[in-house]
Amino acid sequence: MNWSVAFEPLLSWPLLTAILIPVALLALAGLWFRQRGSLLRLAALVALAAALFNPVFLNEEREPLKSVVAVIVDRSQSQDIGDRTEETNQALAGLQERLARFRQFDVRVIEAGKASAADDRTETRLFGALEGAFRDVPPSRIAGAVMITDGQVHDVPAKTARSAPLHALITGNADEIDRRIRFENAPRFGIVGKPMDMTYRVIANGGESGMVDVRVSVNGQQISVERAQIGQEMPLQVTIPTAGRNIVELAIDPVPGEITSANNRAIALLDGIRENLRVLLVSGEPHAGERTWRNLLKSDASVDLVHFTILRPPEKQDGTPINELSLIAFPTRELFVEKINDFDLIIFDRYQHRDVLPILYYDYIAEYVEKGGALLIAAGPEYAGDASIARTPLMSALPALPTGDVVEEGFYPRLTETGKRHPVTRGLEGSDFEPPHWSRWFRMIGVEQPEGEVVMKGPDDRPLLLLNRKGEGRVGMFLSDQGWLWARGFEGGGPHVALYRRIAHWLMKEPELEEERLTADGRGMVLDVRRQTMSDNPGPAQVITPSGKALSVPLTQAEPGLFLGSVETSEIGLYQIGNGDLSALAHIGPVNAPEFSDTVSTESILRPAAEATGGSVRRLVGAGGLSLPSIVPMRGTADAAGRDWIGLRTTNDSVLKSVSRLPTFGGFFGLAILLLALGSMWYREGR
Incomplete structure (x- = not known):
């Protein structure tokens, strides 16, 4: 129960002022000159004022609101590396079990990175998902957020508000190694048959150095093997073979213990332009x-x-002189x-x-x-x-x-x-x-x-x-x-x-215009295959995904000599398509997306944002296996993290269910008090 006092005047404030001020002055004057009965008159005046102000005791019945906790789960493609998916699932189940013990928390689980559009899967955008989870929640009810991710997040804001703590639970291991390759400079257009200058770089974490072989392929055909110094920008010269879309691919061999080979390849899409x-x-x-x-x-x-x-x-x-022709x-x-x-x-x-x-x-x-x-x-x-x-x-x-x-x-x-x-x-x-x-x-x-x-x-x-x-x-x-x-x-x-x-x-x-031609292209997260042939039935197309999975895509005749097929995909990257003796390459999603530029799990990217809110960043897997921190409800703005616990703030907000009113001078009781006060004043005056 919540008791409070409210005033509900019986008259308007100007009228009350006009009545009570003169009477109060008279009562105070009586006290000043020590007239007989002045205290009783003052008491009667107070009783009259209290009756006119009409104080009311209120009893409010309120239901406390829950604080909202957002659990942001990273389901991007880099989370499929190693045991990260299993670690994520176990951490999510454990968090949900621990948060369910606290009735003051409303838990919202948001899975990010599984959008159907290719452009939305090229980056891990956890803070965008976090903003969406709290869009309908006032700041006073935000308890905090817990992110389960490998730490490769691409939309970390420059400044983070301290209204609620942010905690990050990092999947993967601290000693991961990875080697990757990327294009530094790759023009979009080039003249067919003419050499074109490009540059690339091989990057390795963990301080690896030395030389590495780089295989260069154009439209699926290897044309050379280059020697590259790790960490240095290297030149490359490629001759564009055909007009239209050309795919230049660089590939390096994986090293023992490398977490993934998905970023051991880099591609550039070049449009070949014929000279006249x-x-x-x-x-x-x-x-x-x-x-x-x-x-x-x-x-x-x-x-x-x-x-x-x-x-x-x-x-x-015809006899025409030559000099006249x-x-x-x-x-x-x-x-x-x-x-x-x-x-x-x-x-x-x-x-x-x-x-x-x-x-x-x-x-x-x-x-x-x-x-x-x-x-x-x-x-x-x-x-x-x-x-x-x-x-x-x-x-x-x-x-x-x-x-x-x-x-x-x-x-x-x-x-x-x-x-x-x-x-x-x-x-x-x-x-x-x-x-x-x-x-x-x-x-x-x-x-x-x-x-x-x-x-x-x-x-x-x-x-x-x-x-x-x-x-x-x-x-x-x-x-x-x-x-x-x-x-x-x-x-x-x-x-x-x-x-x-x-x-x-x-x-x-x-x-x-080739009679036998196989082409493929990406349309969002759909792979479209186009086969031109003079045969009656070319059979299905065989597709190898960026992760090495094999798919079979049936081709149906759209018109004589033209067969089409399509398949929904879930991976971003370079696809290899084959049919008979023909092969083709196609890329789903933006080329060399940030999602694959660096796949080593890290704590450093999210740490500044978490510490700015009083939160924490910690790895899920330690020497003893998977370890989840305890959940501690807390109030105030103090740091919300300890060695083995994370804190989430509780709110004081509530919803008003009902109000009980008790007027002080209502009914016969109030009338009796007022009459007693006035009567005592008259009684004193009569003696």
Whole structure:
């Protein structure tokens, strides 16, 4: 019970003042002049004032509130090292058992570090979880917090309020050793085929020094082994092999007794950028579709185009004086001998052999293809004639030889079964209908014994578009010169831009257009696998997680030639994906996250924050095994920790349940006292 006195005046304060002050002055004057009965009059005045002020005795029934204790449990990935998870579970169970003995504590257990988003798992943010646990609790009711962690916390505030003690129980051992590697400087972009400078550092705790071997891999292929001085920043030069995403990986061997090898690898994600592709376009005599290839290639910002049209072959004699001709001589030797290897693609657009190129130069072009070059033949009627380039030494590089037939009839270009799966023609707009939703063509060249892949066909299933690999290079053959009808919008036109661009980029070995390709990427904590293939069923993808666990991811067909799969992951780091003879790498979460930069358990990070609140930091595991401190409820702001105990503050806050009122001058009792006081005054005056 809580007794108190409250006043509930019967009149307003101004009116009380107006009544009582004059009467009090008269009573005091009587006392001053020692008049008879002045003490009784003063007593009567006091009784009257007490009655008007109406004092009331209050009896409050209150229920004490509990102090809130936050137990923050670190469930980050570094807690999976060694026996830390088991130590954490045992410590949590022991704390809950000891705190349950004290009815004045409200215990809130918060597990941090198990967020579903990858970005939220890259750091151990225990103080953010602590703030969330106390968000609805007034400061006066906060008893304190206990953190169960390995000490690697990344959101420790610069200043900590002393309102409640913070205690940290550290998992792991004091003598842990670890060696790790990290990139110090890694650009995000680089030119394909050009060396790029990077730096890295190998770090070891416990005073280890000396040299260590560092394995350098690019996109899963080891390219070198470097020697690095532990603790020093070391230079590294890497050549980016392909356009798009490239993964550079550094790896070092673990040492005996090392707590984890998860940070013995470091990666950098580099976007490879191609220098402008150089294309040589050689057109025969002018024709209706001559500018189609030119306009397309000129509109591509990544292409440097060199275009020549043979307007005046050597045998043409019309009597025009040479000094009056303004034509540019075709620099055959410069293009096809001296600088042929500078070109990524050579296109012959309705070109025929008319002694413009010496016969030997066709051998150079065939050799260029064998050594990795790209050649495209956009054939017209000339390819079927006597001056066909198929009658030159170039024939060894061509995927098909002409029969001499020229088919001239209206037809719809159609995709073959192979073409429906091939990345060059797969999903072309309008190809899913019969007839296709694009315009007809009216001429194509007949060929025999085609090599490579026929991805488009004409009437009577004759080959229309051939794609072939020759040695290390590639050759494409378009057996019609009617593609310009699509560009001009005849009968609604067709997807000439997409088709022509894909052909050119496939010939120049664009990775995205490879028939057999395996790629993977991270989407939050989901691993997405993409498989391009010409087969009917590539089978499941095999995945190895950063910790070495093996997973099997089924792949389902999204469209012909394209299979997709995905899997929920729980680990941040580098994943290895394999399917058949192909392999790929993918990284889940931010690269080289702080969670893995240092995994040795430590007391030093949390100690300043804990000591600023009067709390403590101590290891759970000692010489005698797991040891939990005792819990001591306490009041005040003194230090809340001892050798084998931790203190938690209790609150004085309570909730009012009910109030009992007892008026002092209420009822007949109060009236009797007042009348007695007044009557005694009159009695005295009457004597």
